[in-house]
Amino acid sequence: MNLLSTRGIWGGSETWSIDEALGLSLASDLAMLAAGELFDAAWYLEANPDIAATGLEPATHFARHGWREGRRPNLYFDTAWYLRQNPDVARIGINPVLHYMSAGEAEGRAPAAHFDLAWYAQRHQPDPGLTFLAHFLRRRRTGTVSPLPEFDPDFYLTRYHDVAAAGVDPFEHYLLTGYKEGRDPSAEFDSRFYLRRYLDVDATQNPLLHYRQHRHAVRLHPRQPASEVDVFQEVRRFSRPGPDFEEVAPLPRTAQRRAKVLAYYLPQFHAVPENDAWWGRGFTEWTATARGMPRFAGHYQPRIPRDLGHYTLGGPAADTATMHRQVAMARDAGLFGFVQYFYWFNGRRLLERPLEAYLADASLDFPFCLMWANENWTRRWDGSDHEVLISQDYDAADDPALIDTFARHFRDPRYIRIGGRPLLMVYRAREIPDTRATVARWRRLFARRHGENPVLVMSQSFDAIDPRDWGFDGAIEFPPHKLGTGLQRRNAELTYFDPGADGHVFSYDDIVAASLAEEPPAFPLIKTAVPSWDNDARRQGAGLVLHGSTPAKYQAWMEALVERARAHPLMGERFVCVNAWNEWAEGAYLEPDVHFGAAYLNATARAVTRTGPDEATAKLLLVGHDAFPAGAQQLLLRLARQLQRVSGVHVEYLLLGDGKLAPDYAATAPGAMIADPARQQAQLAALIASWAGRGFTAAIVNTAAAAWIVPQLRAAGIAATLLVHEMPRLIREKNLLEGARVGAEAAERIVFPSAFVRDRFAELIPFPPARADVMPQGVYRMAAFSAKARRRRRAKLGIGRGTTLVLGAGYADLRKGFDLFLQAWRAARRRRADVMFCWIGDIDPLLRTYLGHEIKAAEATGSFRFAGFQDETASWFSAADAFALTSREDPFPSVVLEALAAGLPTVAFKGSGGIPDMLREHRCGSVVAMADAAAMARALLRVAGDTRAARGRARLAALARTHFAFDRYADALLRTAHPGIVPISVAVPSYNYAGYLEQRLTSVFAQTYPVTEVLLLDDASTDASVAVARRMAEDWKRDMAVHVNSANSGSVFHQWRRAAELAHGDYIWIAEADDDADPALLANLAALLSSMPDIELAFCDSRAIDGDGQPLWPSYRAYYAESGAPALAQDGIFPARDFARQFLSERNLILNASAVVWKREALLAALDRCGDELAGFRVAGDWRIYIELMHASTGHVAYVATPLNAHRRHDASVTHALHGAAHVDEIARMHKVIRARLDPDPATLARQATYLRSVSRQFELDAAA
Known part of the structure; x- marks a missing residue:
């Protein structure tokens, strides 16, 4: 029907048209509306309750009056907006919906401001004979389509579980109520930010529609730009784990240390009267550390300790316990010993309690030596002599007591010696009056009073560089001293929050380059690395910052210094030093903090042993959709353990949701968890970039539920192998379709547990067959049959030798067919009295509500047992005679393989997944018609007879070992990911x-x-x-x-x-x-x-x-x-x-x-x-x-x-x-x-x-x- 030839010769008239005059229009309009599927009668009535009084059918009302009154046929066709946008249509008086269907969409005219027709048409194909809008309306509640590029239905449903549970159209929810509740339409659109920035917190306006309306007129940001950071955001960022965060990863005790790594150890973690008087009551290093604040964008402050907390040193038992933890951490990270600071002022010692506690506890089995901090104690922390609080006077009369005190420490068997000589360090050689003569005098005193000839080493600080000039045997670096000389400050490159900050900021890269560019000197030298340096906490914007440190940069520096030490040992010893173990107020420490965790500690371990992920030639990232204790998540966890323990692969993991298995993952491998991916996209992107930067080129993504991450991995240069365990129904029910589609497109390989699962997935999401592999997952719990366990379990169940025991297992819900398991039990009992059915595993709460009375009645017969979740399952498989897989849809459940390993035959429903084909191929069970519980019961009783003979069970167990060994599965997956x-x-x-x-x-x-x-x-x-x-x-x-x-x-x-x-x-x-x-x-x-x-x-x-x-x-x-x-x-x-x-x-x-x-x-x-x-x-x-x-x-x-x-x-x-x-x-x-x-x-x-x-x-x- 040519609308333009028959409609509205009176232009915009709402009262008369040729068709109406002839009585021809209404029937054809109604037919066209019905055929086009653009009129939603239920929605129309709900949106326009007044029309009920007219007595007209909703479609008739719309065709006669509604469109003229600006009423909409559905939420996504805005009648008034369409006519305003298309005055030519308004002029000739055409029903705008009919115009849209017959000509408007083809001409590129959008149906509403909130439906981007051009964008939608690029992503979808319309159903035959229908419009793109109809295509959307048919699918709008599935969570797989969106009317706008800025709205992400997967994000919305994942982020807002109440919306997903309601089963409503996610965009409709956002359009009508979601924006008023401050909900975000996508990970890239921050509604709260947009309201604050552009709408003066006016929640009555829809921020997404406002953005789309005005984005081309003025520059608008849907979320805060990365360049716009403030001090509060930086504090939040640095007060939580970052992309380089690592848990403590202890080295094997027998790992070969390629050098002896020392670390400076600060004792100022207990209050002393002097500090109380000078700095305020209760002053410790933590007092200063708490003052750290970011002065510019990217400035890493505050520094917050993690594993050891804000500890105290210098007391009795509790403080020694902290030292024990420090020693264990240091040893496990490959360190050789601590350089303990020693404070002596004219016979008076300060901060001595931690060192004395260390000496008194011989079980602190970790080497140490002393560094005499021999500068004046002043109100400045930079070594200058302004406002001296306690001075060093170097009175010769004090020498014997000083030498005796040093010698007392030398006598400790843990004291570090070189060729039998104790190693003694001095911080500021040039502060010692008449240095060479004084040092010579001390040497004579050491020899005469104690028979010692210490190796005297001075720090290279404050322009004292060559130890030969001062009478010392060697030198040790104390960065950033010396290394910053002549380097360019980077202050001008920074975005400052604090206009009064005037400290010196140097590039960490420049400091490292200066260290490595220095030629080996003609005198013995211990090179030193610093993990970072930032004394802002002490100097409050006037200090010195080494900006841009990362664990990887520090590790590379340490590796180079280890090689330098091996090539140029100090008196035969390969020493490298770290500044420092615990200088928290200087930002120089190896102890774990909340942002990096133990990353610097682990980097030290990798550097000194030349092991770890940076050396590994085949790193592998394992990605799981969450840590719920279910099959796929357990499989991924076992895969991580297998690849690490058997193959020595460096594995790290990424979890895209929380769950009970999270601690198990953390204990197995380094990794990260993004509890809310929808709101943590920036953090997720940083993590992926970090893995790519550290040489990860391959990943295994464990389910279609996590497939949406595959394109992001690919964009970062990480090739993903996607494991698909899900069947089409589950993919649709869980709104996984779009994520599975993009994941399958971007994956390097797609691995299915069976050909059945592969073929069903291909019907849903076509993909090139050449990229697919079929790998039945191995049995990671290969529980062999045990006659002893069988007797014990059956005795606990109260069943005799002649009773047939049928086992079911898994999360009891409708998908697993627990209701069919009950039906099969009833059918089996009708055939035989000596039969018992048992189910192990949790039950869906909703299903328990419906079936609770039936379960109780079944258990009352004594021939049914719902055992619930069981930590130990091997004895159940040994006790049983057959396994019932009553699942309606189950791709390739591992529990069947566990049953096979114990010698159990399985009965499954035809078309339920990949197991029926496996049962037929290996003749290890039976297959019956879908949901035929009676046939299931007959088959179970028949196959159970095969297990009574030992040979029958042995044959099935051998099948499991031959075809489903987990080590071979893991090895095959590894070589698929790393071909x-x-x-x-x-x-x-x-x-x-x-x-x-x-x-x-x-x-x-x-x-x-x-x-x-x-x-x-x-x-x-x-x-x-x-x-x-x-x-x-x-x-x-x-x-x-x-x-x-x-x-x-x-x-x-x-x-x-x-x-x-x-x-x-x-x-x-x-x-x-x-x-x-x-x-x-x-x-x-x-x-x-x-x-x-x-x-x-x-x-x-x-x-x-x-x-x-x-x-x-x-x-x-x-x-x-x-x-x-x-x-x-x-x-x-x-x-x-x-x-x-x-x-x-x-x-x-x-x-x-x-x-x-x-x-x-x-x-x-x-x-x-x-x-x-x-x-x-x-x-x-x-x-x-x-x-x-x-x-x-x-x-x-x-x-x-x-x-x-x-x-x-x-x-x-x-x-x-x-x-x-x-x-x-x-x-x-x-x-x-x-x-x-x-x-x-x-x-x-x-x-x-x-x-x-x-x-x-x-x-x-x-x-x-």
């Missing part, structure tokens, strides 16, 4: 090497590359090897399979074979128990292995150490050159047969097998071909295997020239204990093998003969000697 990872097993063969196992296992557990597993194979040791190994695994919180022979095998190659057979990785590193390795050994070799799949063996150069671990040679490069193999001076990949000819024909140039990573199948094949021949080799057996592997290989050998392996050469090893003739004989035998396998040329044969003669002569010389 370049090479699966490497580590095997440590050991025999009576308890003295070396600690160092060897430390080197294994500290590898930066993830491994498939760690195996220890003990060849019947008679020492404490096994106990040491187990203690080490516990210390490092790692899982390690320990295999102990009952009798010694007599050959290390038996252990090699066993290791290769036990291992699951494609590659294997056989790390002999007495050798050592750099943490990057596997990472370097794996990089080559992943580059060329046909590499069958990769190895690196080695450094040589003696039996005590002392260095012998830095590498074997010189030996390679002497042996005619200069090519091994650099990395290379060689055809295997060519490598054998070039580097193994004359002598074995793979000098230590611990440097090798083997392709496991190639190693096993070589061992098979060598057979019993290996038993006759004591020295050259590895050489024999190399030749056997390479001579027939079409693959390659890879070599890394960096000495990443440490080869221990024992003075009395098997090699040296052999009779020379036997050694020579093995070489001769190897030459014979090489001639047979490689057909060497005449030149090689000549070199063989020359080498054999050389070795023979050497043994003759050794024997003669």
Whole structure:
């Protein structure tokens, strides 16, 4: 019908039209309104109650009168607004709704100010024959569509649970009442801010509509711009955890410390009379710390302690307890000792109580030394001599007492010594009158009165730099002293809140650069890092600030100083210092605070051990939608534990909601929780940026409920693997559709537990099939059948041996089909009396309300038990005879796999999820028609008979171990998230090497590359090897399979074979128990292995150490050159047969097998071909295997020239204990093998003969000697 040809020839007349005159309009208008689905009769009546008196149907009233009166057909078509916006329509008197349907939408005319047609049309396709507006109206209550780009329905429903529970249209709620209640339409629109800034807190105006109306006329901000910060916001920001926040992460006690880290320790945490008099009663460091305030944007103040609180030092038991916690924290962070400040003024001591308490408590087992703070005590905190409160006079008469006091501390066994000499530090050398002569006098007093010769070290402060000028043995840095000299102040770059602030602000980066740019001096120096420095709390805007510190920057500085200390030790000791442990009022501390937590403490640990996330080659972020104790959340938690404990992966987590499992996550790995993502978008973005900045490139997102985060991860450079456990009905019910859609689009891979779940998801949200993987989740609780547990549980239930026990489990709600479980119980009882049904798990409160009486009646029969939540479930599975999965919709529940592990068959409903297909494929249960409780009962009684025979249960349990092992599932997920990872097993063969196992296992557990597993194979040791190994695994919180022979095998190659057979990785590193390795050994070799799949063996150069671990040679490069193999001076990949000819024909140039990573199948094949021949080799057996592997290989050998392996050469090893003739004989035998396998040329044969003669002569010389 052409409206324009038949409507309103009298222009805007509301009283007459041609169609009306002819009686043709009304019927066609009503038909068109009905077909277009734009008239909402119920809404019209509710919005216009007066029309009830007219006696007209709502649609008739609207068509005849309503549109002319400006009434709306629905909330989203504004009749009056449409006519005002389109005067041409108003002029010709057309019903605006009909115009919109027939022409207006196609012409781009919006139906209302609050419906952005152009934007909506870009995101959706209209239903056939309908408008975009109708498309919206059909879906407006689903939470998946929005009429405006500034309104986020997912945010609104997630943020406001009452709206979600009501099931209403979220935008309608906001439009009518939500804005009046101060609710936000999206995470990017802050209603309260907008009202304060632009509407003078006038809540009668809708801030979102005001913004859309005026945003193009003037610049409006929907939320406070990031550049507009004030002091209150900064205090709030710094008084809560930030994006770099970390919980305390103790190092394993056996982690190798690459240097001795000291930290300055302040005692001023107890009131003393002097401070009471000078600063006010009760003054401590906390008094000053509390005054810290942000003076400019980004200024980190206030500093608030966390784990240790506002502690007190210097008292009896309680204060010593604090010291114990400090010592434990410091030791666990890799620190070696404290530098305790010592205050002495002409025979008078100050602030001595903490130090005296430390001396008195011998259980504070942590080294210390003294730093004499020998400057005058003044009213200034910068060392200047204004208003001296107590002076240092250096009277020679006081010297004996001073020396005696120092010596009393030296006698403590915890006191730090260098080469037997106590280490004593002095803060300001130049303050000592006639310094060189005075220091010499003190040395004589130390020697004469106490027989001591202390190592005297001065701090580099106040222009005293070279210790030789002052008679000291060495120096120690005291940043920011010295390092700030000549640096540019950054004050002009800052946005100040305090116009009176005139302190000095330097860039932390500039300070670090100055420290590292300094050339090593000609005198002994201990380099010092400062985590941060800000004495605003003392100086109130007039102090010195090092701005821009982060834990990562501090860690990098510390790592560089550790390397400097190793290259330039102080009198043989590798010392690095930190300023400070607890200088809170100076902003210089390692103790945890509320904003960074223990991040600086953990950074110290990582720096000194060269371990942790920054070194890890495969970091992984695990993202969960919340911490509710349900299946998917438990799975993610177990995955974190598995990857850390078994593979050594550095895992961190992000939870997008709270829950009971939050403490378990926090105890398992570092991470963060965003309790309210809708209101914490800025914090979430900062966290993601932090992870990306720290090298996280992969994430696993555990559910479709968390899928909305995937695009944000991708934008930050973090590729996400999305796990989808949900079925379509749940996705719709929980308003997850839009989040799942964008997540699936942005995910690198999408993992489903079954093909059924994949196919149903694809019907809902199409995606490229090539990006999908099907991985049934493994059983993380592999509870094996126990006859003893079965008897006990059945006895508690009061059932005999002949009674069939059917088990159900999970959160009892309609989705889990608990009502059908009850029905199945009734049907089973009608067939047999000797049957009991039990359900373990909580119940939905609403369902309990409806079914409570039925449950009680069932339990009264004695054949039904609702057991509720159970901490221990294994005994229930052992006690049962069959498992009932009564779920109406359940993707691939782990509880069925747990039942399978205990040998239980399962009965499930057809079409409920992925389990029915699994039951059919593996013949481990039965499938019945959906919701047919009677068929369920019959099938349960039938399959239960199969479990009565032990063989039936054993077959099902074996299925679980074979197909659903959790370690394989976790490993597969890891390699999906990090597709370049090479699966490497580590095997440590050991025999009576308890003295070396600690160092060897430390080197294994500290590898930066993830491994498939760690195996220890003990060849019947008679020492404490096994106990040491187990203690080490516990210390490092790692899982390690320990295999102990009952009798010694007599050959290390038996252990090699066993290791290769036990291992699951494609590659294997056989790390002999007495050798050592750099943490990057596997990472370097794996990089080559992943580059060329046909590499069958990769190895690196080695450094040589003696039996005590002392260095012998830095590498074997010189030996390679002497042996005619200069090519091994650099990395290379060689055809295997060519490598054998070039580097193994004359002598074995793979000098230590611990440097090798083997392709496991190639190693096993070589061992098979060598057979019993290996038993006759004591020295050259590895050489024999190399030749056997390479001579027939079409693959390659890879070599890394960096000495990443440490080869221990024992003075009395098997090699040296052999009779020379036997050694020579093995070489001769190897030459014979090489001639047979490689057909060497005449030149090689000549070199063989020359080498054999050389070795023979050497043994003759050794024997003669």
